[in-house]
Amino acid sequence: EKADPQKTAFLLRKAWTLYSVTPLYGFRRARLRDYARLLGAFIAAEKQKGLAVEVGVELDIKVALSSLAELRGSELDQAALLVQLSSRSRASSRNSEDKPVWLGWFCSVFGDDLSENVPEHFTCLPLFLSHGAESYTSLVGSWFQKTFDCCFRRLAISPLNLSWMVAMWAGCKLDRAASAVELLFSVPRLSQPLDISYAIHPEDAKALWDTVQKTPGEITQEEVDVFMDCLYAHFHRHFKIHLSAAKLVKVSTAVVSAHCDGIVKILHGQYLPGVLMLLTELAISQIQ
Amino acid sequence: HLATSLPLPSERDHLRPRIDLVVFMIDIKSKYSLKNVETSLAYVDASFFLGKVCFLVTGVGRVNACSIEMNAICKLGETYCSPVLFCELELEGIRVATAQRLVRMLGICAGHIPGVSALSFVSLMRMSDDD
Numbered sequence: 001e002k003a004d005p006q007k008t009a010f011l012l013r014k015a016w017t018l019y020s021v022t023p024l025y026g027f028r029r030a031r032l033r034d035y036a037r038l039l040g041a042f043i044a045a046e047k048q049k050g051l052a053v054e055v056g057v058e059l060d061i062k063v064a065l066s067s068l069a070e071l072r073g074s075e076l077d078q079a080a081l082l083v084q085l086s087s088r089s090r091a092s093s094r095n096s097e098d099k100p101v102w103l104g105w106f107c108s109v110f111g112d113d114l115s116e117n118v119p120e121h122f123t124c125l126p127l128f129l130s131h132g133a134e135s136y137t138s139l140v141g142s143w144f145q146k147t148f149d150c151c152f153r154r155l156a157i158s159p160l161n162l163s164w165m166v167a168m169w170a171g172c173k174l175d176r177a178a179s180a181v182e183l184l185f186s187v188p189r190l191s192q193p194l195d196i197s198y199a200i201h202p203e204d205a206k207a208l209w210d211t212v213q214k215t216p217g218e219i220t221q222e223e224v225d226v227f228m229d230c231l232y233a234h235f236h237r238h239f240k241i242h243l244s245a246a247k248l249v250k251v252s253t254a255v256v257s258a259h260c261d262g263i264v265k266i267l268h269g270q271y272l273p274g275v276l277m278l279l280t281e282l283a284i285s286q287i288q
Numbered sequence: 289h290l291a292t293s294l295p296l297p298s299e300r301d302h303l304r305p306r307i308d309l310v311v312f313m314i315d316i317k318s319k320y321s322l323k324n325v326e327t328s329l330a331y332v333d334a335s336f337f338l339g340k341v342c343f344l345v346t347g348v349g350r351v352n353a354c355s356i357e358m359n360a361i362c363k364l365g366e367t368y369c370s371p372v373l374f375c376e377l378e379l380e381g382i383r384v385a386t387a388q389r390l391v392r393m394l395g396i397c398a399g400h401i402p403g404v405s406a407l408s409f410v411s412l413m414r415m416s417d418d419d
Contacts, residue, residue, distance in 0.1 A: 156352035159317075163355075188317070221357055228319075245320035247353060260352070 005269050007070055012269055014103075016129035017137070018155035018262040020283035021106060023114070023122040024148035029079075032065040035147075039063045039083075042143045043136075062086050062098055073110035073277060078125050080107035085136055102132030104140055109276040114284045126283040127276070128152060129264075155262040155283055159248035162258060165278070167224040169255040169271065170202070171209035181205040182257075183231070184250035185243055196246060198235055202254060294328035308398040309340050309406075311390060316347040319355045322364075329368065339406030340397050341370040344386070349376035369413055 040063040047061075064084040071080035082105045086098035106125035108115065115124040130137045141152045157165075170181045180199045187194040212227045213219065232243045250259045255271045258264045266275050289304075296304070310332060315321040325343070332341065343365055347353065365372035375386040397406045 158352050159355040160357060221359070232319075242320045244323060244355075245318045247317060248355065 007068065008269060008272060010103075011105075011272065012266055014131050015263055015265050016131055017134075018157075018264060018279060018283070019128040019130070019141075019152045020155045020286040021126055021128045021144075022151045022287055023118050023124045023126075024144070024150050025122055027123040027148050029067060032067070036063045036065040038147070039065070039140065039143050043085075043139050046139055060088050061101070062088060068105070068107075071105075071107050071109070071276070073108070073273065073280075074112075076112055076115060077108040077110065078115075078123055080105055081125060083140060085132070085140070102130070102136040102140075104128065104130040104132075104137065107276060107280070109273060109280045111280045111284055113281075114287065123148075126287055127155075127280045128283075153286060155279075155286055157258055157260050157262055157282065159260065161278075161282060162248050162251045162260060163224055163228050164219075165256065165258055166251045166253060167209065167212075167227045168219060168274070168278070169253040170200075170205040171213070172253070172255050172268075172271065173206075179252070179254050181254075182250075182252040183243075183248060184252075185246040186249045187246045195249075196241070196243065198231070198243065200231065205253075293324055294331040307336075307340075309342070309390075309394045310336055311342055311344050313344045313346060314356070314361065316345055316356050317350065317353045322356050322360065326364070337368055337370060339370075339409035341368060342390075342393065342409075343368075343370060343372045344390075345372060345374045346377050348374045349378065365413075369410055371409060371413060 040061060043061050043063070062085070064082075064086070066082045066084075068080040068082055072078065083103070084100060085102035087101045088098050106128050108125050108127065111124055111126055114126055118124055130140075144150060145152060166181065166183065179202065181202055182200075183198040185196040185198070187196065208230055209227055212223050212230070214223065229244075235241065235243050248260070251257065255268050256264060256266050256275050264275070264279065266272055289307075312325045312328065313321070314325055343361070345361055361372060373386065373389065376382050377386075393409070395401055396404050396408070399405065
């Protein structure tokens with residue numbers, strides 16, 4: 001499925017916090033306007049209760065819900081669901097522009113593992129990404145959890161999965177000059193925390209991956225292991241430090257950067273489906 | 289006796305008591321620990337693999353910090369015909385229970401339990417394979 005680059009451009013170069021979401025019960029696409037109204041009312045009510053997001057600031061939050069049919073893997077996936085929170089200061093004139101304040105979206109890219117086993121009336125959108133204040137995320141999350149009986153959980157990315165990301169996308173051919181492949185490690189059990197940043201020239205990373213990968217388009221765990229072992233061995237030769245004993249915390253490639261706390265930034269639209277497919281898989285395995 | 293890797297230094301060979309059980313500890317958060325264990329296995333005499341070796345995987349409470357693939361560990365246990373135990377050292381209850389298990393295994397391996405020998409572990413492993 002080729003997504004229209006214009007429609008999905010807003011997703012790029014933003015830091016998204018990841019969540020896994022269990023299937024939504026009783027969700028109906030036709031009622032998006034109603035849901036937006038209800039969510040808006042919920043947020044206003046919570047603010048009245050004193051659970052205000054920003055104290056002392058008079059802000060009306062407007063909610064918009066929309067579908068993005070382009071963001072999915074196959075016809076079996078549900079179209080992505082976008083939630084936008086924008087603010088209009090009461091002090092300004094009626095015609096002033098709404099300022100976007102928070103953005104969240106649910107999606108499923110090749111999430112058949114989950115959707116094929118789910119009973120009627122359930123909508124599967126296992127991956128949720130949010131950008132903006134955590135307080136808004138928790139308001140929106142609470143409303144969805146109450147309304148559709150679902151459960152949100154922060155999606156952490158293990159060092160094993162971060163290694164897959166490096167292997168998958170370090171060797172990508174990009175038109176412009178690609179940025180360095182960077183791995184960030186945190187060394188445990190020291191009195192002073194120590195972070196090690198390992199930067200690799202993208203051409204070298206690609207050359208290494210090309211010698212490791214046997215079948216183009218296919219990646220195996222062994223190939224990822226060999227690739228990472230080469231990087232670790234090279235580092236050990238120079239610095240006598242075993243990176244394999246440290247915790248891989250963050251990876252950055254020209255395509256995507258990802259942190260183990262479940263924060264990703266997608267940099268290139270061409271690989272958006274591939275990245276979302278991997279993240280959908282991670283979300284589903286966290287749910288099951 | 290604790291060692292960070294094998295082989296043990298030969299200088300102390302004559303002072304060392306008989307070794308009844310070798311427990312290889314693998315930290316699921318450290319790929320290095322798996323590599324270390326794999327290298328050390330080469331220094332263990334074949335007779336130990338008749339029930340006197342076991343793998344102890346630690347850190348399993350934190351699935352999100354996993355640096356080692358579970359399949360690799362299970363394959364290790366199968367290849368060396370030795371049981372794989374999982375535990376989380378940070379939780380006192382599990383730590384104590386695991387220690388008790390290991391002491392029981394050690395008692396059997398040292399021949400202190402009449403009627404049960406280390407070979408029982410091997411046949412137990414074989415039985416679960418056939419299932």
